[in-house]
């Protein structure tokens with residue numbers, strides 16, 4: 001007997017990148033974490049949380065985090081929602097903007113539009129929500145196809161999810177391309193900027209009232225740039241009306257007091273995090289040229305990872321690296337099956353990767 005809803009019974013759950021145990025020396029270049037630690041002030045802030053703060057419920061709308069975020073981006077706190085990791089924000093966006101399959105007779109309209117490839121969590125969220133998903137193949141070099149908005153409009157999508165810089169390719173779409181998408185698409189455009197801290201530019205300008213776009217949400221996370229994947233803090237920026245809608249559907253206390261306190265400290269020490277971004281960007285260039293010299297095709301990346309085509313079978317390279325204690329990401333998926341996604345590590349970690357590649 002199946003007790004669960006039909007769509008949950010059918011669902012293939014998300015597969016996170018491997019998280020090896022503490023023991024053993026593993027070079028972990030598979031989940032795009034920042035290789036450098038968070039700023040010391042973040043740890044101090046967490047240590048400073050006392051018994052009273054733990055006894056009480058946390059501020060329900062994470063008001064101090066929203067104020068800090070708003071100040072950083074020159075927006076108002078009403079344009080910010082804070083979530084339990086940006087993954088929660090994605091799930092909320094699907095709940096709030098997409099229709100469940102059963103709600104329309106044709107069963108096609110009301111869903112989400114994504115690119116192929118994209119962040120592999122998106123289709124899982126569509127499955128959980130039981131909303132239709134339209135997947136549009138990216139162009140040759142992972143560029144957003146010109147007719148992306150048209151295809152989504154035709155299918156009646158309510159939400160477009162675009163990762164920028166793109167994962168897993170690292171490609172950055174220019175602002176005018178994203179603006180055109182927001183102008184053409186009849187639903188909400190969520191630009192997933194999880195990796196924006198490593199990029200040359202962001203899409204914040206789309207929120208400028210002068211552009212008259214009321215359908216743009218930007219996703220941000222402290223997991224990557226701020227070295228706080230373990231903390232689980234993400235947020236969205238957007239038009240007050242979109243933020244209000246998201247706010248209605250979240251858990252009342254979706255972020256805890258430790259997360260809120262640490263997030264405020266992290267945002268205040270942005271300059272220190274930015275030093276790690278520059279180090280990663282420098283290493284990205286070095287790793288790209290080292291890999292190119294070894295016969296790898298390396299896609300241009302504005303992120304903290306590189307998508308590469310090895311000169312021999314990607315799966316074999318993945319497996320022999322793993323046997324040597326170096327974890328990278330392999331996706332057994334049509335266009336990605338001949339590629340590896342490698343997180344940029346510290347210079348030492350990258351050297352260990354290169355040494356392992358030279359050995360095999």
Ligand SMILES: *Cc1c(COP(=O)(O)O)cnc(C)c1O
Nearest residue numbers: 085086087119167194221223234
């Ligand atoms: C890491 C990531 C996120 C969000 O991560 P959280 O840890 O949940 O904040 C969102 N989108 C993409 C593409 C990511 O890689």
